[in-house]
Amino acid sequence: MTPSEYGTPAWGLAELPAQPPLHGTLTADVAVVGAGLAGLACAYHLAERAPGRDIAVIDAEGVAAGASGRGTGLLGPRAGPAIDRAVRRHGPWAARRMHLASVRAVAAVLALCGRLDVPCGLRPGGQIMATRAPVGLASLDRQSRAYRALGLDVPELSGPQVRARVGVPYTSGLLHRTAATLDPAALTCALARACAAKGVRFYGNSPLLAVRAGERAGSELVFPHGRLRAGQAVLAVNSAAQSVGLPVGTVLPLEVYAVATAPVSDAAYEALGGHEGYAVVDALPMAPYFRPLPDGGLVAGGGTVTLAAGVGAPRLRAVRERAWAWLGRWVRSLHPELAHLPVTHRWSGRIGMTGDGLPVVGPVHGLPDVWYIGGCCGHGLAMSVAHGAHVAAALLDEPDSGDPLPWHRPAAPRMPVSGPGRPLLRTYLDALGRATRRTC
Structure with missing residues (x-):
């Protein structure tokens, strides 16, 4: 693949269950809309803990x-805003619980990878938040003080300690020990195969058009070529909630960008x-x-985030090209041996962003036995799996292990993103991105 082409790398994608379009009028005990990590984790836990329940994933x-x-x-x-902002908004006790919940979520994904017996490119290793810019240093200092005050194990790293680990001239950092890297597509596909093995039905190419309360009980979900009547429903549709008109507050569709490179030298890889x-x-803000x-x-x-709603195709193509070009330059600046490193893949994806940075995981107002999961704000790899497990437990009426976390709620705050609010928000995001890219 040449650098001018783009697409997500096929890191470990494997055979998937059949996914015919949904046609006609069907029924299910539980309908899960959304075949990503959140939806499939929910379906997996339901099928494992309630064998025989008829589950459909669309x-x-x-x-x-x-x-x-x-x-x-x-x-x-x-999960949610940075730890210092979480303390200010939600108080020390809630902020500590939020962080520990996200640590448990990471551990749960690692355990799930082992249970599914799929490597997923899994590589245990720490995650370092680091910077060399004054604004980043100030942010790290605030977060470090908050972690210490809460008694959380997130040690501060000096510049030499960061460079000893990654060989890039950062001046300060924080080390998250409970972390890893993996191929999320491979994990998602493994979950799908595990669900199919437990009898879960799959339907593809069937966008949700509407959802309404059933005539007698449950809900009715409408798709282009059919409908499904379900006793319970989980809508793991992220920012697509807006197009369906779900009353879950504002979950903005933001486009983010990534690149992958050819293999580097052994020396650079080690460094x-x-x-x-x-x-x-x-x-930095755009991280x-x-x-x-x-x-x-x-x-x-x-480095770049784009408010996707209302952007024409030519402008979006231009934004993508600039974002990918900058990422390529930034990667090459990390180490002298990367100066001529070719980019082999370039792609973009959508995340769901809320006004307060918290996900939404809760029942949908006005729709009995319908739950929504979305708005992980770019931190969804571990938390999506945790959210799916939480909703599965709620549907099974299993007792909760503690008080609700701040994201266990039916809706995010409303944001003025139509009319004059949209260009103002887009200008703000563009300004943050330009400042980040200049500083890096």
Whole structure:
């Protein structure tokens, strides 16, 4: 593949269950809309803990076609805003619980990979948040103080300690020990195969058009060529909630960008922490990041975010080209031996962003026995699996292990994103991106 072409790398994609379009009028005990990590984790836990329950998974395209198949594989602890902002908004006790929940979510994904007996390109290794810019240093200092005050094990790294791990001239960092990297598409496909083995039915190329309460009980989901009546429904549709008119608040569709490279030299791979499996995320607002791949290449993302709604195709193509070009230059700047490293893959994907940075995981107002999962704000690899397990437990009426977390809620805050609000938001995001790219 030449650098002028783009597509997600096929890292470990394998045979999938049949996914015919949904036709006619069908029924199911549970309908799961969305064949990404959240939806499939929910279906998997339901099928495992309630054998014999009739479960149908429906997707607008197919398994791993959305964000779960386009992610860059950083499995690290994070849910909601940075820890210092979480303390200010939710208080120390809730902020601590939020962080520990995200640590448990990482551990749960690692356990799931072992249970499914699929390697997924899994590489245990720490995740480093680092920077060399004054604004990033200030952010790291605030976060470090918050972690210490909460008694959380996130040690601060000096510049030499960061460079000893990844060989890039960062001046400070924070180390998340509970972290790993993996191929999220391979994990998503493994979950789909495991669900199919437990009797879960799959339907593809069937976008959800509407959902309404059933005449007697449950809900009725409408698709282009049919409808499905279900006793319970889980809508793991992320920012597509807006197009269906779900009353879950504002979940913005933001487009993010990534590139992957050819294999680097052994010396560069070692210097960039490849053999230890480190991933590095910059503390700047648009959080450019990189991680080594098992094949010896690198993957990088961040630096640019685009509000996808209302953007014409020519402008979006131009934004993508600029984002990919900058990521290629940034990767080559990480180490002298990368100066002429070719980019082999370029792609984009959609995340769901909420106004307060928290996901939405809860029942949908006005629709009995219908749940929504979405808005992970770019931190969905571990948390999506955790959200799916949480909703499965709720559908099975299993007792909750504790108080609700801040993202266990029916809706995100409403945001003024139509009319004059949309260009203002787009201008703000563009300004943040330009500032990040200049600083890096």
